[in-house]
Amino acid sequence: MQLNRVVITGLGVVSPLGRDVNSLINGLEEGRSAVQHMDGWEQYTGLRSLVGAPAELQGEKQIPRQKRRTMGRMSIFAAQAADQALADSGIAVSEISSRKIGCIIGSTMGGAKSISDAFEIMLPEKDISQLNSSMFFQCMAHTAAANVAQYLGLDGYVMATSAACASSLQAIGTGYDLIRLGRQDILLCGGAEELHPTVTGSFDVLFATSVNYNQTPQKTPRPFDKDRDGLVCGEGSGIVVLEGYERAVRRKANIYAEIIGYSTAGSGEHVSQSNKQSMVHCMREALKDARVTTKEIDYISAHATATLQGDQAEAEAIRELFGASAPVSSLKGYIGHTLGASGVIEPIASLVMMEKGVLFPTLNLEHVSPECEGIFHVTKQTKMNVNILLKNCFAFGGINSALVCRKK
Amino acid sequence: MTEQEIIDTIDKVFEESFEIERKRLEPQAHIFNDLGLDSLDIVDLVVALQQSFGVKIRNEEGIRNIRTLQDLYQFIFTIKNAESNKNS
Numbered sequence: 001m002q003l004n005r006v007v008i009t010g011l012g013v014v015s016p017l018g019r020d021v022n023s024l025i026n027g028l029e030e031g032r033s034a035v036q037h038m039d040g041w042e043q044y045t046g047l048r049s050l051v052g053a054p055a056e057l058q059g060e061k062q063i064p065r066q067k068r069r070t071m072g073r074m075s076i077f078a079a080q081a082a083d084q085a086l087a088d089s090g091i092a093v094s095e096i097s098s099r100k101i102g103c104i105i106g107s108t109m110g111g112a113k114s115i116s117d118a119f120e121i122m123l124p125e126k127d128i129s130q131l132n133s134s135m136f137f138q139c140m141a142h143t144a145a146a147n148v149a150q151y152l153g154l155d156g157y158v159m160a161t162s163a164a165c166a167s168s169l170q171a172i173g174t175g176y177d178l179i180r181l182g183r184q185d186i187l188l189c190g191g192a193e194e195l196h197p198t199v200t201g202s203f204d205v206l207f208a209t210s211v212n213y214n215q216t217p218q219k220t221p222r223p224f225d226k227d228r229d230g231l232v233c234g235e236g237s238g239i240v241v242l243e244g245y246e247r248a249v250r251r252k253a254n255i256y257a258e259i260i261g262y263s264t265a266g267s268g269e270h271v272s273q274s275n276k277q278s279m280v281h282c283m284r285e286a287l288k289d290a291r292v293t294t295k296e297i298d299y300i301s302a303h304a305t306a307t308l309q310g311d312q313a314e315a316e317a318i319r320e321l322f323g324a325s326a327p328v329s330s331l332k333g334y335i336g337h338t339l340g341a342s343g344v345i346e347p348i349a350s351l352v353m354m355e356k357g358v359l360f361p362t363l364n365l366e367h368v369s370p371e372c373e374g375i376f377h378v379t380k381q382t383k384m385n386v387n388i389l390l391k392n393c394f395a396f397g398g399i400n401s402a403l404v405c406r407k408k
Numbered sequence: 409m410t411e412q413e414i415i416d417t418i419d420k421v422f423e424e425s426f427e428i429e430r431k432r433l434e435p436q437a438h439i440f441n442d443l444g445l446d447s448l449d450i451v452d453l454v455v456a457l458q459q460s461f462g463v464k465i466r467n468e469e470g471i472r473n474i475r476t477l478q479d480l481y482q483f484i485f486t487i488k489n490a491e492s493n494k495n496s
Contacts, residue, residue, distance in 0.1 A: 065426065065427050066444075066446065066449075069448070069449075069452075070448075129455075129458065129464065129466055130455055130458070130459065131455070132451065132452045132455045133448040133449070133451035133452050133455075134448065134452070
C-alpha cells in the first residue's frame, strides 16, 4: 500500500512567552523565562510550589459569543492558535468541501478552572440548579477539539487525544497516520492546557513540582541541572496544520517540514515512574518508522521537565541510543511544562529553530547533573544546520511518544 | 421591586450574559428570532434570572410560553407579585 507523505504547512501558538509564534521565538532567542510567582496560591493549604508560567488571555471577544460561551481558557487558546495556524497555511476552511478537514487536539483534562468552578457551585449545597449550560462543554475532556471544530466549521475527524504530557504529540502522530492512510486531507493537530492551582497541586502531592524557587521563579525549572527540583506548570496551546505532501506542493504551500516517523507506546511498568527502557523503545520505533539512523538526528527536543527521576531516565535513554552525537535541549526552562500542549508548542519552536538554523539552549542548565551527563547538552545558542529532528514526550500514565521531522 | 426595576434587571442580564446592546432590547423583541438566543442560552437565562431575582423558576410551567421580552417581563412581574402577596 502506497502511503501519503505528510507535511506541516501552518503553525499557531499561544504560549507563556506570547500570543503568537514570533513572540515565542523572540522569547527563546532572548533567553527569557516566563515563569513567575503565582500570587494568591498561598491560600491553598499544602501547596508548596507557588510558581507557574501563565499565558495571557486576550482578544477572546473576537470569537462570536455563541461559539465562545462553551470555551474555557484552554479552548480559547486553542481557537486562537488554530486561527493563526490556518492563516499561516493559507487554507480557507470554507473552500474545503471534501468533509476531510478536521482536528485532533489533546489535553490532560478539560478546563481546570471550569471544573473547579462547577464543583464550587454544585457541592456546598449539593445543588445543580445554578450550573449554566456551557459548564459541561468547558469541563469535558474533548473541550478544545470540539470547540475548535465548531468555531472553524470543521466537518472531518474531530478527536481528542488525552495522554497527559504526551497528548499533543499523540495528536500530531495520529494526524500523521490518518493523512498517511488517506482518511483525512487536512488536520489541525495539537493540544491545549490551562494553568490552575489544582493542576500544579496534582503534581505537588506527588512531590514532582519545583518548590525551592518560589522567591526566584526565573531560576526554575532547571532541566538536567544538578540543582533541579521539579517541574513548573505552564499553559497555552499550539496547533499545526498537517496535509498530504502532494496537496501542499500543488497549492504551493510553505512547507515547514515533513513528518517521517512516529511512535507511541506504554511502559507497562508504572503509572508515574519513568522507565528508561520504554523510552529507548519508543525513540527506536520512531526512528525505524522514519527509516533513519541515530547518526542522522541533528537535534533532540527533550521532554525533560526537571524532575529528578524523569530527566535522569531520559538522559540515560538518549545516551544509550545516541551517545553524545545529537544536540539535546529542553525548552521547559522558558515556558514551564505546558503539559498537554507541550508536545506541540515545543515542536513548533523546534521547527522554527530548524528553519533558522539555530539551536536554543536549555535555560537554567548551569551545571549538568552527573546522572544526566554523557549526552550533547546545548548550553548556549548555537548555529547549526538541522535536517532531521526528534521530539520526545513522556507522560504520566506510563505513556511515551516520539516524532521525527525532516526539513523540506 | 418596581416594574421598572424588574425591567432594568432583566435588560442587564441580556446585556451582560448575552452581550446584546440595550438599544436592541425592545419589549416586542422575539427572544429567539430577534435577539438570537438558542436552547443553551435559555438554560443560562434561567440561571441568571434565578440569581438576579432570588427565585426558583426552572420548573415553572409558564416559562415555556415566553417568546418576547415583554412576555419575560410579565412572567417575572407575576412571580414577584405572588411572592410579595405571600409575604404581606
